[in-house]
Amino acid sequence: MIRNLFERTADIGFLATDDDIRHYLMFLGTTDTSVSEELRQLKLTKKEALSKHFHEYVAKYSVYENIILLDTKGKVLVQLDETNPVSISKDPLIQESLRTHQGYVETFRTSDLTHHKPSLIYSYRIDHPQTEEPLGVLCLMFKFEDELKSIFQKLTRENPYIALELLNAKEEVIASSSSHHVPVGAHLQTRACETHQTYYAGFEYLYNAVKTTGYQGYFGPGWIGHAMIPLHLAFRSSSRPSFSKNELFDTVANATVFFPKELTDILDKAKKIQTELDITVWNGNVQIANASNNENPFTKALLNEISKTGEETKLIFDDTVANLNTAMLVRYLEDQKFQSSLAIDIMDRNLFERANDSRWWALTTTFREILSQTSITLNDREKMNSILLTINDLYTVYTSMFIYDRDGFIVAVSNTNDTHYIGKRVGYNWASQTLRLESTQEYIVSPFEPSIFYDNRSTYIYNACIQDFSGQGVGGIGIVFDAQPQFEAMLHDVLPKDENHEIKDGMFALFIDRQGHVISSTTKEIAIGSSVTLPQSIIQLSNGQSDAQMIEYNGIYYTVGATCSSGYREYKQSDGYSNDIIAILYRPIGECQSLIYEEPARRTYTYPIAAGDEKTCEISTFFIGNSVFAIESKDVVCSLVHQELTSILHASEYNLGVIGYDKRMVSVISLAKLLGIEKNYVKESDTIIIVKTVIQEQLIYLALAVDAIYSSPEIPLRSISEYSNILKKAIQGKVFPLPCPHL
Missing domain, CATH: 3.30.450.20 (PAS domain)
Structure with missing residues (x-):
């Protein structure tokens, strides 16, 4: 909205200098007060001509519903809307427009100029071109509603x-x-x-x-x-997805490596709580097995239920966090789709103005009169240069403007640095097309390509045919849009910002055409004129359609939102101009890597069940890699986590160091290395099991480094097969593998 109204402030400032309006007011000020039929007809003719002039203006700038020209006392002289009954206005904006030192007056309220309804009016005084004496006031009524x-x-x-x-x-x-x-x-x-x-x-x-x-x-x-x-x-979910959910989205959404820190912290805390709970239950079962009276099935069952409940709670946390991450990615996609629609809407609205400007300025009376002549004098050229300079100073979205004659030779420029172009043929096909136009509503836009008029950078040049007063083409006007900063500013405006108003890390936006050629980019890594590869579902978006999806680009996963242009008002909709542009916003999620997502399977083992009065023993199980091992619970002291090890010089490769326990130093043995598995001890995730044995009537402790503890079942003695290798020598045959299959 602000961009739109900014254009309106420029409109009133420029139109207030319009020669046709000035000449009409000067004519009224110099005519005889006598009411002769001849004078009355002349006034009527000039009024009709100015009314037609206003119609031409609104035909281009269709954002206005009425134009009113008043004298300095508030009398309505000419207006576009013939149904508006106002003939004299007492609105204070008239006096404000006559006195202001600003370039415009902006008014929003009820007014006698607009049937006393709230209206947005842009007004300014019309000054005499030589004396600068106020001649009247011009008002543009914006189509606010x-x-x-x-x-x-x-x-x-x-x-x-x-x-x-x-x-x-x-x-x-x-x-x-x-x-x-x-x-x-x-x-x-x-x-x-x-x-x-x-x-x-x-x-x-x-x-x-x-x-x-x-x-x-x-x-x-x-x-x-x-x-x-x-x-x-506010938090109702849509019953249908508003974007393309592809396989890559599901893979990335469920990969914890891409979870934000806030969510991984939740998972880590849940895992830590579950680990501590598992340790408590496992150690509780060990204590039961080591008690002098260990017949307490209720306590053991209670501990097992606590462990089971904890595991189920952790799974709920895992699912909830995964759903939160998916919801976050969905929010990214929906936001980017919306932001891309804003970007393309800003572009369409902006370029709508460019098409209007070229057609309106082609109607400048001075241009039409001079180009209708058989020859153009130096004075004529200076007049046109001066007008172009005035326009260009007011409309800063253009780097330059030029006028060419019916043969395509440049005869006037707005920029003094471009005077070397005067006398040279334009030389582009769009100039020839412009000269063949037959209507004041038509215009021609150059392809987005490098141009000598834009320092060999790519831009659009908007053109309209300049016709004489009989409707014959006598030349053309070309206005060079300052594409690079203007388009980049549009994209920059829609990109999300942090609290410091900086674009969030790694985000960028593009304007591209149907072939993937870059029109504008907010990142230096993608140059204007280069090409980007995108899914066909984005490249082939229909006009006004939006989409969002997960893609890979340059080794990074991105969420992207895209919208194809659909025009604004008559621009690209009914004016014959077709040039589809797609706005795309990119948000990085993480570096591409091999992601094979599988539902985390619970490591479940089926233990043998004792038959009748068969002898049993209680065991404490644990993991080394993907294999489960066990120790008779009566030989276990406890399990510990987060233990800091102290290294010992000249120790064997199996001896990781020592820890302090029960007022003694206990050696820590790596079971993984004893089994030929290369694995380093990780304090944050590994577990240490302290086992005991009696040697020569002395109680000996030994610590075993394992990956994780598991459970504490009671199994028949027949199912135990002692490990008959180096483990047996190391811990007196107290560790054995379980012959149960992995599920």
Whole structure:
């Protein structure tokens, strides 16, 4: 909206210098007060000509609903809307327009100029070209309701629950997307609160209110954008996906390596809690097995239930965190899709103005008169140069402007650095096409390509045919759009920013054409004119369609949102111009790697069951790699985690060091290395089991480094096969593998 209104401030400033309007006012000021029929007819003819001039203007700049020209006392001289009954206005904006030192007057309120309804009016005085004496006041009536309706419809298209409002500085609603619910004139809260919650009409809402950040120093009338959604609907999930969920999305969404730190912290804490719970249960079973009276099946069953409940809770945490990560990625995709639609909408609206400018300036009377002559004098050329310079100073989105004659030779330029082009033929096909145009509504746009008129950089040049007063083409005007900074600024505006207003790390945006050629880029790694590879579903988007998906690009997974242009008002919709552009936003998720996601299988083992009065023993099991081993529980002291080891000089490769336990130093043996598995001890994840034995009537402790503890079942003695290798010598045959299959 701010960009649109910025263009309006330029419009009124330029149109107030229009020669046709000035000459009409000067004519009225110099004519005889006598009411002769001849003079009356002359006045009528000139008034009709100016009215036609206004019609031509609104035919190009269709954002206006009326144009009114008044004298310095408020008398209406000419207006576009013949149904408007106003003949004399007492609106204070007239005197303000006559006195202001600014380049325009911007007014939004009720006015006798507009049937006393709230209107957005841009006005400025018309000065005499030589004396600078005020001759009258010009007013442009902006299609405020029409414009806001269009904006609201686009922004609420995929979220009908949201209510959008535009507020004035007094927090009064001046436009609403849901006028039956939030009517114009209602007061809404705009002051930020921590929860962003408010009550309105008996319901609780989430809301946000923002002021403009401005555009090229223009901050508008001080309006506030306001959005609110019923709290009970704010987090409702859409019944249908609004983007392309591909296999890559599912893979990346479930890969913990790409989880944000906030979510991995939750998983780590849940895992730590479960590990500590497992240790407690495992050690509890060991204590039961070592008790003098170990017949306590209830206690053992209770410990097993605690462990089972803990594991189920951890799985719930895992699923919840995975769902949160998926929801976060979905939010990224939906946001990027929306932001890409904003980017392309800003582009369409901006280039709509460029098409208007070229056609309107082609109607400049001085240009038409001079180019209609058989020859152009130096004075003629200086006149045209001066007009172009004035326009270019006011419209800074152009680097230069030039006029060419009916043969395609440049006869005037806006930039003094471009005078060497005068007398040279334009030499591009678009100039020849322009000279063949037959209507003042038509225009030609160059392809987006390097141009000598833009320092051999790529841009669009907008052209319109200059016709004489009989409708014959006598030349053309070319206006060179400053594409590089203008397009980049559009993309920059829609990219998400952090609290320091900086673009979030790694995010970037592009404008591309249907062939993937880059029109604009916010990253130096992708040059304008280069090509990017994208899925056909994005390249082939229909006009106005948006999509979002997960892709791989340059070794990184990105969420991307894309929207194809659809035009604005008549631009690209009914004016014959076709040039599809796609806006794309990229957000990095992580570096590409081999991701084979599998549901984490619970390591479950089936233990042999004793038959009848068969002898049994209680064992404590643990993992080394993917294999499960066991020790008779009566030979276990306890298990420990997060133990710091102290290395011993000249120890064997199996001896990892010592730990302090029960006022003694205990050697730690790596069972993995004894089994020929290369594995280093990891303090944060590995477990140490302290076992005991009696040698020569002395109680000896030994610590075993294992991957993780498992369970404490009671099994028949027949199922035990002692390990008859180096383990037996190391720990007196107390460790044995279980002959049960992995499930």
